[in-house]
Amino acid sequence: MDERELIARVRAGDGAAERALYDAHVDRVYRLACRLAGDDDLAREFTQDTFVRAFERLGSFRGEAKFSTWLHAITTSVVLNGLRKVKRLRRREVDLDDAAGVTGTRRSAEPDLKRRLTLAIDALPEGYRTVFVMHDVEGYTHEEIGATLGIETGTSKAQLSRARAKLRDSLADFAGEWVS
Amino acid sequence: MMDDRFEQWLREAARDYHRPPPPGDTPREEMWRAITARRAARRRWGLATQPAFRWGVGIAAVLALGVAIGRWSVAPVDRAPQIVVSSPLAYRLAAAQYLTRTEALLTGFRAETRAGEPGGQFATQARDLLATTRLMLDSPAANDVRLKSLLEDLELVLAQIAQLPAGADREDVQSIDQGLEQRSVLLRLRTASPAGAAARAQGAL
Numbered sequence: 001m002d003e004r005e006l007i008a009r010v011r012a013g014d015g016a017a018e019r020a021l022y023d024a025h026v027d028r029v030y031r032l033a034c035r036l037a038g039d040d041d042l043a044r045e046f047t048q049d050t051f052v053r054a055f056e057r058l059g060s061f062r063g064e065a066k067f068s069t070w071l072h073a074i075t076t077s078v079v080l081n082g083l084r085k086v087k088r089l090r091r092r093e094v095d096l097d098d099a100a101g102v103t104g105t106r107r108s109a110e111p112d113l114k115r116r117l118t119l120a121i122d123a124l125p126e127g128y129r130t131v132f133v134m135h136d137v138e139g140y141t142h143e144e145i146g147a148t149l150g151i152e153t154g155t156s157k158a159q160l161s162r163a164r165a166k167l168r169d170s171l172a173d174f175a176g177e178w179v180s
Numbered sequence: 181m182m183d184d185r186f187e188q189w190l191r192e193a194a195r196d197y198h199r200p201p202p203p204g205d206t207p208r209e210e211m212w213r214a215i216t217a218r219r220a221a222r223r224r225w226g227l228a229t230q231p232a233f234r235w236g237v238g239i240a241a242v243l244a245l246g247v248a249i250g251r252w253s254v255a256p257v258d259r260a261p262q263i264v265v266s267s268p269l270a271y272r273l274a275a276a277q278y279l280t281r282t283e284a285l286l287t288g289f290r291a292e293t294r295a296g297e298p299g300g301q302f303a304t305q306a307r308d309l310l311a312t313t314r315l316m317l318d319s320p321a322a323n324d325v326r327l328k329s330l331l332e333d334l335e336l337v338l339a340q341i342a343q344l345p346a347g348a349d350r351e352d353v354q355s356i357d358q359g360l361e362q363r364s365v366l367l368r369l370r371t372a373s374p375a376g377a378a379a380r381a382q383g384a385l
Contacts, residue, residue: 023208026206026211027206030206031206034199034200037198044211048211048215052222056219056222118196118197136194167190168190
């Protein structure tokens with residue numbers, strides 16, 4: 001059964017079609033949620049929220065874009081809004097001194113390159129990080145990112161370039177890793 | 181050159197960034213159960229915020245208030261059995277609201293039956309009113325013999341409408357219509373409903 005027919009069946013209230021549509025897309029949605037959220041419980045919560053919203057709003061899907069693009073747009077919106085709420089909550093809990101210096105940590109203080117890279121990506125501005133994760137980590141094209149995030153392809157390219165530049169600065173003391 | 185090397189290194193190194201479990205390990209069953217539960221909860225909440233449901237709850241609340249006032253207004257006495265007097269005002273108000281809504285439903289149902297096929301909204305409204313009818317039958321409002329007889333007829337009619345499937349046979353619909361006619365349900369309903377005349381005068385029915 002092709003996806004358009006599957007969507008028509010879901011709209012008609014076919015429960016089996018809902019499950020089939022979920023099965024076809026859940027891996028990718030969950031994967032993106034994991035990458036952006038960095039926490040399994042949050043990723044599950046965001047994935048569930050994405051599908052609840054998608055099924056509720058399926059009537060508004062006009063089929064102009066691919067269904068996966070439409071669904072991933074809901075995913076990124078759910079994840080980014082959810083993370084903003086989580087950040088606000090955590091900001092109240094975390095001491096200001098602990099939060100500072102993520103990118104300025106010296107090598108002696110944080111010898112593990114992967115850990116430093118993770119912290120540096122986490123510290124990127126939200127737009128840069130989203131584009132970087134989608135493009136460099138998950139392999140989306142700039143066209144897909146543009147359609148998903150509702151931005152121009154050129155904006156996606158520019159944000160990726162700035163994200164890489166910031167990461168390069170943050171990891172400058174590890175330059176030997178990629179120069180050699 | 182340096183940029184290319186860095187980008188290549190970055191891509192490889194970033195593969196481990198918040199690495200998700202492999203596709204086979206996606207907790208799909210667990211998440212699906214949560215999704216269906218959340219959707220069911222939202223549907224229930226949506227139903228609870230519909231005007232028809234709120235009316236039902238309102239009428240039930242008025243009935244309960246009537247019982248409470250009735251019990252409160254009777255001074256406790258030692259002799260048994262204790263007589264519970266209901267509040268006539270509360271019951272009259274609840275009955276008036278219920279009868280007006282039922283009259284509106286049945287009038288609309290008959291009009292659509294004669295014009296063609298009645299819409300599915302009648303079944304939903306009938307289910308809602310059926311619950312109130314049973315509440316009324318169990319309340320002191322049913323002490324009135326005429327009202328009790330009317331409520332019993334309404335229970336039957338509303339149950340029939342509530343069970344009508346979408347795209348029901350014309351014969352099923354006509355048999356409900358005939359039942360309404362033969363037992364003069366609408367006439368008795370209009371006689372019993374104090375608000376009916378006013379509502380009809382305003383063109384609501």
